[in-house]
Amino acid sequence: MNDNIDNQPHDEGGAGAIALEADDSTLLIVEDDRAFRQRLRVTLERRGFQVVEAESLEQAGHLSAMHKPRFAIVDMRLGDGNGLDLVPTLRQVREDMRIVILTGYGNIASAVSAVKAGAVDYLAKPADADEIAAVLLTPEGASPPPPDNPMSADRVKWEHIQRVYEMCDRNVSETARRLNMHRRTLQRILAKRSPH
Numbered sequence: 001m002n003d004n005i006d007n008q009p010h011d012e013g014g015a016g017a018i019a020l021e022a023d024d025s026t027l028l029i030v031e032d033d034r035a036f037r038q039r040l041r042v043t044l045e046r047r048g049f050q051v052v053e054a055e056s057l058e059q060a061g062h063l064s065a066m067h068k069p070r071f072a073i074v075d076m077r078l079g080d081g082n083g084l085d086l087v088p089t090l091r092q093v094r095e096d097m098r099i100v101i102l103t104g105y106g107n108i109a110s111a112v113s114a115v116k117a118g119a120v121d122y123l124a125k126p127a128d129a130d131e132i133a134a135v136l137l138t139p140e141g142a143s144p145p146p147p148d149n150p151m152s153a154d155r156v157k158w159e160h161i162q163r164v165y166e167m168c169d170r171n172v173s174e175t176a177r178r179l180n181m182h183r184r185t186l187q188r189i190l191a192k193r194s195p196h
Contacts, residue, residue: 026050026069027136030060030086031102032079040073043129056080064093071136076103076114087117100135102127124159161189 027049031037034055041051052067054060057080064072072090074083083101090097101114101122114122121135161179168174172190176183 024070026052026067027071027073028052028054028060028064028067028069028090030054030057030072030074030078030083032056032075032077040129040132044133047129047133049133057083057086060086061089064090068094070094070097072097072099073132073136074099074101074119076101084113084117084119087114087119091118098136100132102132158189161186165190 025048027044029037029040029044029051031040031053032055037053037055041053045051049071052063052069054063055078057078060074074086074090076083083103087099087101090099099119101119102125103122120138123131123135161175164178165172165175168178172186173183175181176186179186
């Protein structure tokens with residue numbers, strides 16, 4: 001988890017960005033990590049969004065029907081299921097809803113699935129509020145600006161190892177076999193904190 005979500009005011013997306021209208025700025029955050037969800041809420045409210053929070057698919061379904069948000073941030077891994085399963089429901093509630101999928105264990109197949117399901121983009125954690133706001137406010141068909149501080153090569157490698165480890169149900173031996181890596185080397189990497 002990253003604490004890059006800061007308290008500074010920022011320009012949401014720059015020239016050509018979608019303008020936030022007071023009556024159409026509702027944002028649904030669906031995230032079961034309470035601390036991360038609250039940090040997102042605070043920083044995105046400062047950027048003009050009116051935030052509604054949900055920690056489960058079921059709660060998100062109720063809140064989306066009630067508030068009909070213009071924007072949604074949905075974590076892929078939730079306690080009661082996969083966040084991708086919520087995307088069609090959100091699209092039925094509001095066809096023009098701009099949905100961003102967040103995950104700590106992203107891969108290309110999941111990204112493709114997210115976009116096919118109707119999400120406008122897919123961001124791997126740690127994604128900060130600037131990145132999220134830029135994606136949410138980028139007009140249809142345009143690309144958001146590249147991040148100011150992209151992940152380092154070490155961080156990308158670490159994220160890949162973490163993804164494979166999760167896909168192998170946290171089995172060190174199987175992960176090491178798939179990565180063609182010595183088991184002890186992998187254990188040392190897994191014991192370390194993520195690089196910046």
